[in-house]
Amino acid sequence: MNTLAFKYAVEVEKAGSISKAAANLFVAQPNLSKAIKDLEEELGYTIFVRTSTGIKVTDKGDAFLYHAKKALDQMKEIEKLAGQNISLNRRFKISIPRGSYIANGFTSFVSEMRMNDEMEITVNETNAIKTIENVADRGYNMGIIRYPISEENYFVNCVKSNHLQFESIWEFDYVLVMSKEHPLAEKTEIRPEDLEPYVMITHGDIEIPGEHLVKTSASGEMKDKVIYVYERGSQFDLLANVPSTYMWVSPIPEEYLQKNHLIQRACASTHNKYKDVLIYRDDYELTDYDILFQKKLYESKVEVCSQKIV
16 A cells, blocks of 8 residues: 555645645646546545545544554654664765766766765655655655756746755756667758657656647647656667657767767757756754765766756
């Protein structure tokens, strides 16, 4: 049973309606309604009764919510116990998007750590909403969220409502990455419509606020040829070995391109401007590891920025 559903149910009770709870949780209302329905089906009884004035908690629902709140409190205590045998200054937990320049900075960061020291490192590659949850509720030191510039107000409000600090890392245009053997590889200027015959690779867990996952490209057009992946290794294998594929990504370090026999190309679009933002809790004090990671991340960004993309 998913404890995230417990959190959803508790918020619905607190807000008094599905719509208000969805707004508080920064979750699309249809998704929240489905999560509650799925939970009720799994439990075998109704938690909430919908009325004209909102929702009413059933007797069994009241008992469930009591235990759900207890369970969530216990989960927080369990998470606090994780790694207690390791000094807080020796634990590093970060949640990041699937960006190669970020992964490059993380690798450089790990290579400079004192390997003889006791340590515990956790890195989770996921979407912006999950990263916010990881940093706000799951004990992560910090996170990096990536979002379209067009959705900035939504994500800034989401970060602030979760009592998180945020610092801009980089504002950039998505670029196309593809095999050196791709039919468009030698084209002097690539336009969004040129991509229509080819297969787009995209991450399957990226969610657009208030909408269901849709098959769209960074140019905003619907795609009927899509491969969903969930980790960067798969995307590189597909791009390198299936020349008819392409992907919209943040600019990639040259060594990654060379190693995977790929190229990156610019493609003008009004929908491909993105921003990466560093987040951490209001009450969090940065450790030496956190500061070292930020240094290496910045160095990796500067390296990628210096590359010429045609």
